[in-house]
Amino acid sequence: MITVDGVWMRYGRGPMVLSGIDTTLASGSVTVVLGENGCGKSTLLRIAAGVTVPTKGAVRGRPTSVSYLPERFPDQLRLSARAYLRHFARMRRLPTRSDLLDRLGFAGDLDQPMSELSKGNAQKVGLTQTFGSVDGFLVLDEPWAGLDVAAREVLSELVVETAATVLVTDHTGAAAKLPGATVYRMVAGVLQPVEESGLVDVVVTCTSDAVDQVAALPGVQSVRRV
Ligand SMILES: Nc1ncnc2c1ncn2[C@@H]1O[C@H](COP(=O)(O)OP(=O)(O)OP(=O)(O)O)[C@@H](O)[C@H]1O
Known part of the structure; x- marks a missing residue:
């Protein structure tokens, strides 16, 4: 079990971003953190992964094997995908x-x-690195972002299949649909449990080339081919 114990975070003299996060991640569980842009999700993930040191508090029980997928790869990553993997x-x-x-x-x-x-494609390389190398703790920052419809579905399968403990953020709506996931919303620097996603499944019959147009419609969080 991984324990996030009273974690507070501010950058320099800026405002408090995390205001006393207390949560536990059961071994092999999937925990989703939702929330508006800039609310502190990535900050919490970096602290959970051990990349950033919190202003106060600690993360305990972190496995030695941690794989962190950042929201963005460094712009200057000259390494080829083959060499990276x-x-x-x-x-x-x-x-x-x-x-x-x-x-x-x-x-x-x-x-x-x-x-x-x-x-x-860069995201697919990052995901291959992440899922191919760890069975301890997977920290995934917006992993569904930028993926096509088919890959988004595969990613959901990978998250469900892995034996690792998973902590993930998401803006696409895919994570909230993961079976058995614990879902939180970050508000004012703390995590609030989300009981219901409020999302409704709608079946649309359309040609395969219209799938991406459906996915782009306002309010559509994710699209699955059946
Ligand atoms: N290295 C940094 N230095 C200073 N401020 C930072 C730094 N990283 C993040 N912040 C600030 O901390 C706050 C939370 O940022 P964070 O990236 O954690 O939010 P987020 O919820 O992941 O946002 P998004 O959904 O847009 O990815 C923001 O106000 C951001 O400007």
């Missing part, structure tokens, strides 16, 4: 999981620098 696989002493790349539908050039890949 090889680097992490070597570090973890595990083979590169090209099967995950295929499953996510990676359609870019593995020898192109990560910084030149499309947002979605």
Whole structure:
């Protein structure tokens, strides 16, 4: 079990971003953090992953094996996708999981620098690294962002399948639909449990080339082909 124990955070002399977060993440559970832009989700995830030190409080019981998918890759990442995956696989002493790349539908050039890949293809490489290398703690910051419809569905499957403890943020609505997930909304620096997502499933019959247009309609959070 991972315990977030009285975590407070402010950057420099700025306002308090996190105001005493207390929560536990059961081993193998999925915890979703929703909330408006700038409310502090990424800050909490970085602290949970051990990348940022909180102003006050601590995260206890963090497994030695942590895999963190940031919201954005550094703009200047000149490493090719192939070299990036090889680097992490070597570090973890595990083979590169090209099967995950295929499953996510990676359609870019593995020898192109990560910084030149499309947002979605770079995200697929990041997800392959994340899911291919850890069974301890997965910290995923908006992992559904930028993915096409099919890959979004695959990602939901990967989150459900993994034995790791998962902490994830999301703006697409996909995470709130994960079976068995504990969902919180961050408001004023604290986590409030979300009992119901308020989302409604609607079945639409359309041609396959119209799926992306349906996905782009106002209020549509996610689209699944059936
Ligand atoms: N390195 C930093 N230095 C100063 N302020 C920061 C830093 N990182 C984040 N902040 C501030 O902390 C607040 C919370 O930011 P954070 O990125 O955690 O929000 P978020 O909920 O993840 O937002 P979004 O949904 O837009 O990704 C914001 O006001 C942001 O400007």
